Structures are given as structure tokens and as C-alpha cells.
Amino acid sequence: MSERAASVTPTETDEQDDEHIDDSATPEAATEADSSADDAESGPVTTGAESVVRALENAGVEYAFGVQGGAIMPVYDVLYDSDIYHVTMAHEQGASHAADAYGIVSGDPGVCLATSGPGATNLVTGLADADMDSDPMIALTGQVPTEFVGNDAFQETDTTGVTTPVTKDNTFSSDPDRVGTDVSEAFALAREGRPGPTLVDLPKDVTNGETDREPDEPKTPDTYHVQERADPEILAAAAERIENAQRPVLLLGGGVIKGDASDACREFAIEHEIPVITTMPGTGAFPEDHELSLEGAGMHGTGYANMAISMCDTLIGIGTRFDDRLTGGIPTFAPDAEVIHVDIDPAEISKNIHADYPLVGDAETVVSQLAEAVDESPQATKWRAQCQQWKSEYPMTYQAPEDEPVQPEFVVEALDEATSDRAIVTTGVGQHQMWAWQYWTYTEPRTWVSSHGLGTMGYGLPAAIGARLAADDDQEVVCIDGDGSFLMTLQGLSVAVRENLDITVAVLNNEYIGMVRQWQDAFFEGRHAASDYNWMPEFDKLAEAFGAQGFRIDEYDEVADTIEAAIAYDGPSVIDVHIDPEANVYPMVPSGGDNAQFALTEDQL
Amino acid sequence: MKRGLEGPPPEQRQAPVGRRNTQGIRIDPEVEARQDPRRTVISALVEHEPGVLSDVSGLFSRRQFNIESLTVGPTQDDARARITLVVEEPDPGIDQIKKQLRKLVPVVSVHELEPNAMRRELALIKVDAERPDQVAAVADMYGAKTVDSSPETATFEVTGSRQKIDAAIETFGQFGIREISRTGTTALARGTDETTGPSPAEASVTSAEAAKQDSYTQPADDD
Numbered sequence: 104m105s106e107r108a109a110s111v112t113p114t115e116t117d118e119q120d121d122e123h124i125d126d127s128a129t130p131e132a133a134t135e136a137d138s139s140a141d142d143a144e145s146g147p148v149t150t151g152a153e154s155v156v157r158a159l160e161n162a163g164v165e166y167a168f169g170v171q172g173g174a175i176m177p178v179y180d181v182l183y184d185s186d187i188y189h190v191t192m193a194h195e196q197g198a199s200h201a202a203d204a205y206g207i208v209s210g211d212p213g214v215c216l217a218t219s220g221p222g223a224t225n226l227v228t229g230l231a232d233a234d235m236d237s238d239p240m241i242a243l244t245g246q247v248p249t250e251f252v253g254n255d256a257f258q259e260t261d262t263t264g265v266t267t268p269v270t271k272d273n274t275f276s277s278d279p280d281r282v283g284t285d286v287s288e289a290f291a292l293a294r295e296g297r298p299g300p301t302l303v304d305l306p307k308d309v310t311n312g313e314t315d316r317e318p319d320e321p322k323t324p325d326t327y328h329v330q331e332r333a334d335p336e337i338l339a340a341a342a343e344r345i346e347n348a349q350r351p352v353l354l355l356g357g358g359v360i361k362g363d364a365s366d367a368c369r370e371f372a373i374e375h376e377i378p379v380i381t382t383m384p385g386t387g388a389f390p391e392d393h394e395l396s397l398e399g400a401g402m403h404g405t406g407y408a409n410m411a412i413s414m415c416d417t418l419i420g421i422g423t424r425f426d427d428r429l430t431g432g433i434p435t436f437a438p439d440a441e442v443i444h445v446d447i448d449p450a451e452i453s454k455n456i457h458a459d460y461p462l463v464g465d466a467e468t469v470v471s472q473l474a475e476a477v478d479e480s481p482q483a484t485k486w487r488a489q490c491q492q493w494k495s496e497y498p499m500t501y502q503a504p505e506d507e508p509v510q511p512e513f514v515v516e517a518l519d520e521a522t523s524d525r526a527i528v529t530t531g532v533g534q535h536q537m538w539a540w541q542y543w544t545y546t547e548p549r550t551w552v553s554s555h556g557l558g559t560m561g562y563g564l565p566a567a568i569g570a571r572l573a574a575d576d577d578q579e580v581v582c583i584d585g586d587g588s589f590l591m592t593l594q595g596l597s598v599a600v601r602e603n604l605d606i607t608v609a610v611l612n613n614e615y616i617g618m619v620r621q622w623q624d625a626f627f628e629g630r631h632a633a634s635d636y637n638w639m640p641e642f643d644k645l646a647e648a649f650g651a652q653g654f655r656i657d658e659y660d661e662v663a664d665t666i667e668a669a670i671a672y673d674g675p676s677v678i679d680v681h682i683d684p685e686a687n688v689y690p691m692v693p694s695g696g697d698n699a700q701f702a703l704t705e706d707q708l
Numbered sequence: 709m710k711r712g713l714e715g716p717p718p719e720q721r722q723a724p725v726g727r728r729n730t731q732g733i734r735i736d737p738e739v740e741a742r743q744d745p746r747r748t749v750i751s752a753l754v755e756h757e758p759g760v761l762s763d764v765s766g767l768f769s770r771r772q773f774n775i776e777s778l779t780v781g782p783t784q785d786d787a788r789a790r791i792t793l794v795v796e797e798p799d800p801g802i803d804q805i806k807k808q809l810r811k812l813v814p815v816v817s818v819h820e821l822e823p824n825a826m827r828r829e830l831a832l833i834k835v836d837a838e839r840p841d842q843v844a845a846v847a848d849m850y851g852a853k854t855v856d857s858s859p860e861t862a863t864f865e866v867t868g869s870r871q872k873i874d875a876a877i878e879t880f881g882q883f884g885i886r887e888i889s890r891t892g893t894t895a896l897a898r899g900t901d902e903t904t905g906p907s908p909a910e911a912s913v914t915s916a917e918a919a920k921q922d923s924y925t926q927p928a929d930d931d
């Protein structure tokens with residue numbers, strides 16, 4: 104069987120044309136070329152693959168991230184002549200995370216490509232990640248020719264079967280006349296309503312097949328409907344509830360950022376003086392340096408946010424899915440609060456927390472509707488004073504004596520200080536992610552790029568690559584990573600070097616997979632089963648081996664200067680920051696716990 | 709060095725008074741109320757395309773919803789198939805099932821049937837044919853049709869409500885049942901009521917009242 108397939112499908116050993124990455128095709132060149140893309144002569148479509156690429160061009164795609172391979176070659180062959188700039192990644196997982204981050208920062212779906220079989224399965228983690236966080240993204244996967252499908256042909260995987268649970272929608276494309284439209288549709292679906300990843304599986308005979316069909320414009324299928332405006336009756340009731348609230352809280356989730364509703368939410372909160380909490384994916388939806396901000400709640404949220412969310416009487420949740428890392432135990436989550444829940448996805452309403460006032464609709468539209476309907480601000484002077492008092496009772500501080508090993512919080516703050524307000528932070532998953540969240544002051548949406556729902560170690564570096572290409576030139580991109588997380592995808596450094604991407608990676612190196620060690624100390628009697636990573640490479644030297652700039656920090660004295668040099672370096676740099684290996688993340692609500700009972704020290708767990 | 713943060717310890721903090729049940733509904737803290745599961749029929753109209761059945765069944769296994777039965781077949785429209793699901797869940801679960809189904813792109817509409825909907829199941833029952841007269845009498849009693857008979861066995865087709873088929877199987881049991889095959893429930897709304905709809909567009913919660921109390925009636929489980 105596999106021989107038969109191999110005669111049709113070139114194997115992985117087929118070499119990619121090196122000239123694909125020629126000097127003129129830098130990211131900058133692609134952006135410049137973009138303005139003239141409209142006039143670029145593109146002849147009529149003759150193959151399925153051309154229709155696929157045409158669909159991407161029509162949708163305004165600038166970048167695609169991927170890895171070549173037998174089954175996807177026809178598409179790459181067309182991309183070769185396209186103005187779309189293809190970033191060859193070192194691993195497909197990186198391609199999917201880069202596309203995901205591109206989607207988060209730009210708001211437009213990021214695109215990733217992979218060949219059939221192992222290429223497609225390597226995308227799965229990134230698809231699952233985007234699915235959990237509702238990030239717009241599209242994946243195009245090669246597939247063996249239709250006649251081999253189902254025969255266990257060489258590099259065959261049931262890609263639509265494997266990815267169904269982790270995509271918003273996926274399609275096996277079976278007709279050269281349809282394939283371009285399938286891609287357009289996937290594009291529209293990825294971005295409309297609740298965003299998410301979509302996938303189109305492209306059998307090689309379909310992309311090689313002849314067609315003169317231009318793809319249709321991006322449009323969702325007729326069976327897909329999105330409700331934009333909330334029901335007026337429920338809205339009026341919710342507005343009245345807000346007016347009468349004594350202890351109101353606005354809880355802004357990731358949907359606020361995806362729905363470009365940050366400005367509307369800011370205005371609403373400030374006008375009615377309602378304290379604001381953000382979920383982790385909602386970070387940046389409201390400026391954390393504003394008096395009304397209580398920052399984030401949940402497992403590692405601030406003490407003041409957790410007190411406020413526990414004691415409020417009216418909780419206005421916008422674009423949040425009430426994830427368990429936020430809620431802790433359901434019985435103790437905001438138990439005195441009537442819940443107003445705004446979400447574009449009706450299935451999120453009352454899924455985890457019962458909504459007393461369900462407002463299904465687009466976040467920006469519904470917040471504007473609310474702004475119009477709420478006439479009087481809630482009488483909440485006492486409540487606001489209480490929130491401020493909690494801020495002083497539970498300050499986010501840390502002890503950083505000069506003679507101790509470097510504390511991670513200090514490093515995060517120093518990075519924040521060395522960069523602009525619009526700097527973008529990407530992270531891996533673990534303690535470093537929590538410190539990056541807690542000790543950096545976020546003021547703008549789309550500047551926090553992290554793996555929330557899936558919690559994917561290894562997300563940070565490929566995400567920084569995607570974020571860099573989506574970001575404006577004057578926005579710094581800083582990846583705050585853990586040693587364990589960085590090790591999972593650091594081959595992406597080769598990509599950052601080749602593309603000369605200005606990224607600063609700060610590895611908070613504790614020679615542990617620290618978050619696990621923290622839980623082992625708290626809940627497994629300090630038995631460090633497989634969490635001791637004292638075999639880590641020297642990341643600064645490793646960076647140099649890749650052609651990136653390497654730095655190392657061991658002491659406080661080195662922090663400021665090293666960070667300054669790394670940020671100033673024009674290209675990828677890696678700072679191996681040797682932090683206190685025993686440092687832990689507080690406050691902490693153990694999983695399923697009561698948010699108001701957050702622990703400030705290990706004894707309180 | 710002391711590790712951790714400053715602030716009053718948990719026992720010195722204010723505490724809220726309320727409580728929610730595990731379904732996220734605010735309740736009297738003294739009573740931990742949880743809704744009981746109920747059995748209901750959900751009818752979904754879907755695009756007649758490959759993979760849609762696995763999309764639907766995958767959704768159920770992935771989200772740990774309990775399916776009693778699932779049937780699927782073509783409709784008067786070549787482009788559409790109907791999937792009939794019998795599920796047993798508490799109300800919030802049934803609500804989620806409907807909403808999650810509507811999210812699938814090839815799903816055209818989802819509808820929970822009224823208790824009085826027409827519901828039918830079909831069973832083939834193969835029994836020992838040692839006492840043909842008595843077997844025939846039982847078959848008569850349930851309106852069963854003889855589909856096949858041999859010197860040793862007789863196979864009957866019974867259609868009707870689940871209860872009727874359960875009863876038939878139990879009664880046939882006295883002769884010795886060799887094999888059974890059942891289809892699961894298929895159903896349609898009565899009279900001019902539409903089994904189809906609401907479409908995904910109309911499906912979100914539309915009134916404050918409905919949102920407060922998703923009022924479901926307990927479907928009677930017979931015809």
C-alpha cells in the first residue's frame with residue numbers, strides 16, 4: 104500500500120527549494136508589496152491549489168506559517184509566486200502557535216500549513232489551544248490523493264477526524280471546483296461570531312486537479328448564524344439591575360478583546376464607576392493602572408480581585424466562559440451575585456454559572472446597548488472604598504533582598520519598565536506565566552499573548568514569532584518563558600534568526616518545572632517526582648549556537664543593564680535568567696477552592 | 709525568609725453568605741438542590757453530508773452527555789437528514805445539548821419535542837418457534853408482523869413506543885429469545901406543529917422569563 108502511495112506522493116525527503124527564502128522576500132518586503140498586491144497580475148485560476156491561494160489572497164492574508172511536505176506541495180508551489188510571505192517553521196506545532204498569536208495580535212485569522220499525516224498531527228496542539236481560547240486561525244493540511252484515502256496510505260491520517268474536537272469547523276475538500284470556496288468559507292468561519300480555528304484538508308489530487316473556478320468571497324455557510332444584539336427585554340432588566348446594584352463588578356473576559364469591545368467597556372466602567380476585574384484572557388481589556396482596576400481574579404489572581412468577586416452583588420461578565428481557573432469551586436463563586444452574562448455564543452450562557460440576565464450578542468454591540476439603557480450609576484461609593492481597602496490589605500509585593508537569588512517578580516517588573524506600554528508579552532505555561540501576568544502592568548488589549556484554556560508549555564517562543572509579524576514595528580515583543588517550556592519549542596529560534604525577528608526571550612530559569620514543584624511542595628509532601636530539571640542547557644550559549652544573541656543574569660546588579668542590552672539588540676535575543684529556584688506564586692486558590700480563601704503563604708493552603 | 713504575601717489570613721476575611729449548587733444556580737445555602745435528570749427527545753435537522761453523524765455523536769461523547777438512542781435518516785429534502793436523539797439529563801444538561809448541537813456548522817435546526825410528539829421505535833425479535841400457536845397469540849397482542857419463520861425460529865417486527873417494545877420483548881421472553889435488534893426512537897411533532905426549528909438564529913434565549921426559568925414539561929413516555 105505505502106509503495107503505491109509513494110509512487111504518487113513524494114516522500115518527506117523531497118527537498119524544498121532553498122530559493123524560496125531569498126533575500127528580497129523579507130517580512131518588510133512583503134508588507135511593502137502588499138500595497139501593490141491589488142494590481143499584481145494574477146492570471147486565471149487553473150488548478151485547485153491556485154484557487155486555494157487565491158482564496159487566501161482575497162481574504163487579505165499577508166503571512167502564512169508552515170512546513171513543506173509531499174501532500175501540501177501543490178499549494179506551496181503556488182505560494183512560491185504569491186505575495187503572501189511564507190514563514191518556514193522548524194516544527195508544525197510552532198506553525199500553529201505562531202498563526203494563533205498572529206490572530207490574537209492582529210485580530211485577523213492566522214494561517215498555518217502542514218503536510219498530511221505527521222504534519223497535520225503536529226498542528227493539533229496549536230489547534231486545540233486556539234479552540235480553547237477562541238482565537239481566529241485557519242489550518243490548511245495536505246492529504247493523500249482521494250483514491251488512497253482510507254487505505255492507510257503513506258502519511259495518511261484522518262485529519263478531519265482527529266481535529267473535529269479541537270476545531271470550530273473542518274472540511275475535507277473533495278472537488279477542485281469547490282476547494283477555493285472551502286478555504287474562503289473556513290476563513291469567514293474562523294473570524295465571525297465566536298472566533299476559532301478552522302481547518303481544510305486538501306487531498307493532493309484536488310489541489311493538483313484542474314479547475315477554472317475562482318473561489319467565492321469569504322462568507323459563512325447558510326446554516327451559521329450569529330446574533331449581534333441582545334434581547335431588549337432582558338437588556339432592560341439587566342440595566343435596571345445595574346442601576347440598583349450596591350456592589351457591582353465588571354468582569355471582562357477574552358471575548359472583550361476578540362470583539363474589540365475594550366473601549367466600550369472602559370467607557371462604561373468609568374462612566375458608572377464600576378470596579379473592573381479581568382480574566383486572564385481578558386488581560387489588557389482595561390488599564391491595570393486605573394484606579395477602578397482590580398486586575399485579575401481566580402487561581403493566581405490578586406487578593407483584592409478575589410475578595411471583590413466573592414463579595415459582589417452584581418456581576419457583569421462580558422465575553423467570559425467562567426473557566427474553573429477563574430471560578431474555583433462553583434458553589435463558592437460570586438455566591439451573592441446576580442449574574443449578567445454577555446456572550447456571543449449562546450452555549451456559554453449558564454454552562455458553568457447560571458446567568459440571571461443572559462445577553463446573547465456581540466460584546467461591543469451589547470455593551471453599547473447597555474450604556475444606552477443604564478441611566479443612573481449604581482450607588483456604590485462604600486463598595487469602591489472597600490475595594491481600595493482590599494488593595495492596601497493585600498498588596499502584590501515580594502521580598503527582594505540583594506543577597507538572595509534573583510526574584511522572578513523583579514525581573515518581570517524590570518522588563519516592563521524597559522519597554523513601552525504597547526509592548527507585547529508572550530509566555531509559556533507555568534509559574535513564569537503567572538508572574539508575567541501579575542507583575543507586568545497591562546494597559547492595552549492584544550498585548551498579552553498566552554495559552555489559557557489549554558495551558559500549553561512551549562507556546563511562548565512560536566507565539567512571539569507570530570506576534571512579531573503581526574505587531575507594529577515600534578512594539579517590542581518579549582517572551583517570558585520557563586526553562587521547561589522553552590525547551591519544548593526552542594528550535595523556533597532558528598526561524599527567528601533566519602527572519603531576523605526582533606524578539607527578546609527571558610527564560611526564568613529555576614531548573615525546575617516550577618509550577619509542578621510548587622504543587623508537589625503543597626500537595627505531595629515535597630516529593631519532587633520528575634520535576635527537577637537540573638540538566639538544563641545554558642540557554643545563552645544555546646541561543647548563540649542558533650545565531651541569536653545570548654545573555655545571562657545571575658544577580659540583581661546585572662538585571663537592568665542586561666535587559667536593556669537585550670531589548671536594544673536588533674534581532675532575537677535570549678536572556679538566561681537564573682532565578683530563585685524556590686520562588687512560588689501567590690496568592691493561590693487551590694483548584695476547586697473558594698476564591699475568598701486564597702492562600703498568601705504555603706501554610707494557608 | 710518568609711515566602712508569600714502580606715494580608716489578613718483566610719479566617720479573618722469577610723465571607724459571602726450565598727451559595728450555588730454544582731450547576732451554578734444560586735440556592736438556599738441550607739439545601740443543596742440538584743435537578744433530577746429527565747428523558748426527552750431532541751430532533752435535529754442537519755446537512756446531508758459526510759461526517760455530520762460523527763460530528764454529532766462525537767459531541768456527545770466528548771461532553772459526556774448520556775445518549776439513550778440516536779437514529780438518523782433522510783428527509784423529504786435530499787440535502788437534509790434528520791437526527792433523532794433520546795437523552796437523559798437534568799434540565800441544564802438538556803439545555804447545553806441543544807445549544808452545543810446548534811453550534812455545529814452542518815446543523816440546520818434543533819428542536820426539543822413536546823411530550824405529545826409521535827415517537828416510534830422498531831424491533832426485530834427472533835424467538836424459538838416450538839409453540840407456534842402461543843407465539844402467534846403474543847404477536848397478535850402487540851400487533852407484531854411475522855417477518856420470517858423457520859421450523860425452529862420465528863422473527864417478528866414490532867413498532868411502537870419504547871414501553872410497548874419493552875413489554876413485547878418481555879412477553880416473548882417466555883418462548884426463549886434468540887436475538888433482538890432495535891432501532892432506537894424516531895419522532896415527529898404532532899399535527900401542523902413543526903419538528904424543525906427554531907433555526908440557530910432564533911434559538912438563543914429570547915425572553916427574560918424563559919431565561920429565568922427554562923420551563924420544561926415532563927414528557928409522558930408513551931404515545
Ligand SMILES: Cc1ncc(C[n+]2csc(CCOP(=O)(O)OP(=O)(O)O)c2C)c(N)n1
Nearest residue numbers: 533534535558560585586587588616617618
Ligand atoms: C505540554 C505540557 N506538558 C505538561 C504540562 C504540565 N505543566 C504545567 S506547568 C508545568 C511546569 C512548567 O515549567 P517551566 O516551563 O519550567 O516553568 P516554571 O513553572 O518553572 O516557571 C508543567 C509541566 C503543560 N502545561 N503543558
